[in-house]
Amino acid sequence: MRKKLENFLYYYKFHLVAVIFIIIIVVVLITDRPTDRKSTLMIADHTSAMNMEKAVNMMNDYEKSAGLEQGQAGFRYHSSYLEQDKVENINLQVAGVDDYYDCMKEGYIDLVLNDITGLKTVKENEEGETEEVYTKNYPVVSLDKVFTEEELKKYEPYVCYIEEKPVGIIFDECKKAQEFFGDDYPTGNHYVIQVTEGSAQKEVVKDFFRYLIGE
Numbered sequence: 084m085r086k087k088l089e090n091f092l093y094y095y096k097f098h099l100v101a102v103i104f105i106i107i108i109v110v111v112l113i114t115d116r117p118t119d120r121k122s123t124l125m126i127a128d129h130t131s132a133m134n135m136e137k138a139v140n141m142m143n144d145y146e147k148s149a150g151l152e153q154g155q156a157g158f159r160y161h162s163s164y165l166e167q168d169k170v171e172n173i174n175l176q177v178a179g180v181d182d183y184y185d186c187m188k189e190g191y192i193d194l195v196l197n198d199i200t201g202l203k204t205v206k207e208n209e210e211g212e213t214e215e216v217y218t219k220n221y222p223v224v225s226l227d228k229v230f231t232e233e234e235l236k237k238y239e240p241y242v243c244y245i246e247e248k249p250v251g252i253i254f255d256e257c258k259k260a261q262e263f264f265g266d267d268y269p270t271g272n273h274y275v276i277q278v279t280e281g282s283a284q285k286e287v288v289k290d291f292f293r294y295l296i297g298e
Contacts, residue, residue, distance in 0.1 A: 123155040124287050126276070127183075129197040129221070131160035132269035141263040145294050149287075156291075187222045190281030193288055195223060196254060199273040203245060223277040225249050229288060241296060243275045251277035258297035 124145075128138070138158040146156045164183035186192040226235055226242065226249040235242070235249065241256055242249045254260050254274040268274060276295075282288050 123151055124291055125157045125192050126194045126196060127159055127161055127192045129161045129195050129201065130269055131162040133196065134264065134267055137263050137267065141259060145291060148294055149290060184222055187279035188281050192279055193282035193285060194276050194278060195221065196274055196276045198270060199243065199275050202250060202275060222280040224280055224283045226251065228283050229278050238296065251275040252292060252295065257295040259295050
């Protein structure tokens with residue numbers, strides 16, 4: 084029996100370490116999940132590289148301006164979530180953990196922040212010319228699904244258009260982003276904040292955008 088155990092550990096030690104690591108992550112996420120579910124506004128940094136201290140300071144400031152209780156507005160890294168299609172040998176639903184993309188569909192994640200290069204790809208059109216197009220690689224909506232035409236006009240200086248669609252707000256050009264982040268971004272590219280499918284009709288999303296531009 085001891086020999087079999089030694090052989091098992093020898094051949095499967097890396098598999099065992101990987102399984103233990105995944106279990107630890109799941110336990111941590113289960114512990115943290117109530118914060119996501121009870122939050123009024125949750126932003127996910129798709130780059131997982133923004134300055135977390137500055138992001139938390141901004142969210143605390145928003146809570147005060149919106150009259151929210153501490154902890155109701157959150158900012159989390161993409162890496163804080165799990166994705167079902169990237170996790171083997173475990174069912175996130177059975178484990179009680181929400182899939183990253185399901186959180187966007189169901190409104191547990193309200194806004195997603197991404198490097199603008201993560202939203203664009205280049206393709207060749209019929210004339211053989213290259214053009215940038217929008218890559219919708221997660222469940223978000225264009226701003227015309229959130230704002231009326233009249234409401235959207237006041238955001239015009241900050242709107243990011245791809246394929247003539249208003250896909251999001253250019254975060255780093257907004258007054259509050261400049262106040263808290265200055266020029267401290269992971270890359271020199273623009274950063275775009277987008278609205279998720281599950282939160283397109285939430286008034287708090289509009290309220291946060293008003294806060295961003297200093298209205």
